[in-house]
Amino acid sequence: MAAQLTRRERERQQHRREVLEAALNLFSRRGFEKTAMAEIAEQAEFAVGTLYKLFKDKNALCRALILDTVQRFERALTAALKAPGSELEKLERYIETKAALFLQHMPTARLYFAQTADAAFVPTAGLNEEARAIHREMLGLLESIFRSGIRKKLFLNIDPRMLALGLEGLTNAFLIELLERPHDFSAETMADSCKTIFFERIHLKGE
Amino acid sequence: MAAQLTRRERERQQHRREVLEAALNLFSRRGFEKTAMAEIAEQAEFAVGTLYKLFKDKNALCRALILDTVQRFERALTAALKAPGSELEKLERYIETKAALFLQHMPTARLYFAQTADAAFVPTAGLNEEARAIHREMLGLLESIFRSGIRKKLFLNIDPRMLALGLEGLTNAFLIELLERPHDFSAETMADSCKTIFFERIHLKGE
DNA sequence: ATAATCTATGAAGAGCCGTTCACTTTGTCA
DNA sequence: TGACAAAGTGAACGGCTCTTCATAGATTAT
Incomplete structure (x- = not known):
């Protein structure tokens, strides 16, 4: 069921959303190419590695956001x-x-x-x-x-x-x-x- | 006078135009950021260094083209x-x-x-x-x-x-x-x- | 309490790309 | 023709950025 996710899974989704929100802010100001993964990580208060746990790569992150x-x-x-x-x-x-x-x-x-x-x-x-x-x-x-x-x-x-x-x-x-x-x-x-x-x-x- | 340029200067302008044309083709297909100076050089049949004789840097080339x-x-x-x-x-x-x-x-x-x-x-x-x-x-x-x-x-x-x-x-x-x-x-x-x-x-x- | 599992970390690796520069080739002018 | 200047070359450099991975930390289950 979609509503009965584990706490783990719920938090994971929340973190995903937070990363996407940070990315939105940066992308809308600087554009895709000029925004580094490190910047997104900093803005979202995560380490770079964590972003790669949530999204396969930068393209996947972009796609998800778009x-x-x-x-x-x-x-x-x-x-x-x-x-x-x-x-x-x-x-x-x-x-x-x-x-x-x-x-x-x-x-x-x-x-x-x-x-x-x-x-x-x-x-x-x-x-x-x-x-x-x-x-x-x-x-x-x-x-x-x-x-x-x-x-x-x-x-x-x-x-x-x-x-x-x-x-x-x-x-x-x-x-x-x-x-x-x-x-x-x-x-x-x-x-x-x-x-x-x-x-x-x-x-x-x-x- | 604008019409009485030396052969040197005329050829220089011609080469500039050729580089811009090559850049136009690549930019309009791949976008600015994803087009490398080396690609533009190859397409225009010049060496990379020559591009830097004609334009201060990549930004200047882009600006001129736009x-x-x-x-x-x-x-x-x-x-x-x-x-x-x-x-x-x-x-x-x-x-x-x-x-x-x-x-x-x-x-x-x-x-x-x-x-x-x-x-x-x-x-x-x-x-x-x-x-x-x-x-x-x-x-x-x-x-x-x-x-x-x-x-x-x-x-x-x-x-x-x-x-x-x-x-x-x-x-x-x-x-x-x-x-x-x-x-x-x-x-x-x-x-x-x-x-x-x-x-x-x-x-x-x-x- | 302890083991097992999942999540977070960030320094290091690898590759790409803009830019430079010592050198060669070509053109100009005396 | 020869000397000087300008244009052309491309290998090498340095910086940046994506991505990985060994390690550390947190959470859950036993």
């Missing part, structure tokens, strides 16, 4: 998309959830972006295949909501995949700006702009 | 935005230029994204301050075009900075997808979706 991070975020976003409501309500909830989530967990958000955006350009030796699969799943869900909305004549008939990518890109752009300049905008302003740009016409006069 | 890359892209985009025409025409030209540009220079585009997007999260020891300043300048230009369009009642009255960020994020999202799956979409389809999403209403029925 998977953890991406999973947590995607789970929250998926939940927002799956809750009941109209297509428009679901998408608006997605935007709000994403904004709130990212602001509350900025180091995690940094890592999330580094893995969903950047990882696309420089294939890092499969460090993130699983994580990317999870992300693609969420994108598929977004896409299906757009498709359903198009069927119901709620949205313009544009390739739903494009719409999904577009909404993702738009929200990301705003959130990245927020990560860089936390005091220039609030999460609410941001979410509102997102909704207006995406769901109202931008251009007032046709040609 | 600056080069970002400058070329931003110059083309700025030109598209500054050419005559209405606000809408300028922005549509921006989208088209960006799509064509990125597809024609995919390795460069990878590096461009890695530096404009990713670099935002993990401050890489000022590897890219200059490059980011150039990028911000282009964003400012985008913003001013939106502002002007809003004054003329061409666009919805949304914070023009948000609009600039939004258009950037939207185009990037599509182009990143294109880098990953080059055969799923054409540049034209992409540019059209971009324009439609951004300049037509998405949502058909108000609530």
Whole structure:
């Protein structure tokens, strides 16, 4: 049973979490390559050797952290998309959830972006295949909501995949700006702009 | 005069360019940290020592490459935005230029994204301050075009900075997808979706 | 209390990579 | 042509970082 672990096993899991938390802090500031195992160990108040008892090697530690991070975020976003409501309500909830989530967990958000955006350009030796699969799943869900909305004549008939990518890109752009300049905008302003740009016409006069 | 360099100097510049080209290929595939100077040397058909005659150290080489890359892209985009025409025409030209540009220079585009997007999260020891300043300048230009369009009642009255960020994020999202799956979409389809999403209403029925 | 088992430690090993420099080759100019 | 300067070379060095492992400590079972 998952709940009836020995004290040993429970503590082991706790230590794992502590190491991952330390790694998150360092990675989100210095990046993967520039963070040494010795630093992680120091930050987590363990010896280097202990890290190797908890994780096979540095890559495994990274993978675990990325998977953890991406999973947590995607789970929250998926939940927002799956809750009941109209297509428009679901998408608006997605935007709000994403904004709130990212602001509350900025180091995690940094890592999330580094893995969903950047990882696309420089294939890092499969460090993130699983994580990317999870992300693609969420994108598929977004896409299906757009498709359903198009069927119901709620949205313009544009390739739903494009719409999904577009909404993702738009929200990301705003959130990245927020990560860089936390005091220039609030999460609410941001979410509102997102909704207006995406769901109202931008251009007032046709040609 | 810039045009009257000695043969020596001209060849030196040529060799510099060759080294940068080799580095671009390797960086865009393996990333900065995982590319060794020896690899760059081999790819460029020079000895390691020669690289150090052309660039102070690895960081200087990276900086030169990034600056080069970002400058070329931003110059083309700025030109598209500054050419005559209405606000809408300028922005549509921006989208088209960006799509064509990125597809024609995919390795460069990878590096461009890695530096404009990713670099935002993990401050890489000022590897890219200059490059980011150039990028911000282009964003400012985008913003001013939106502002002007809003004054003329061409666009919805949304914070023009948000609009600039939004258009950037939207185009990037599509182009990143294109880098990953080059055969799923054409540049034209992409540019059209971009324009439609951004300049037509998405949502058909108000609530 | 004692043995057995699991966990933690951190110094030492091994490999990689950026950088240097003494030397060779090539080009320039008188 | 010969001498001087610049460019090119790559083996060797030093530092850094991942990983291991013999040892020490803690916990549990007998």
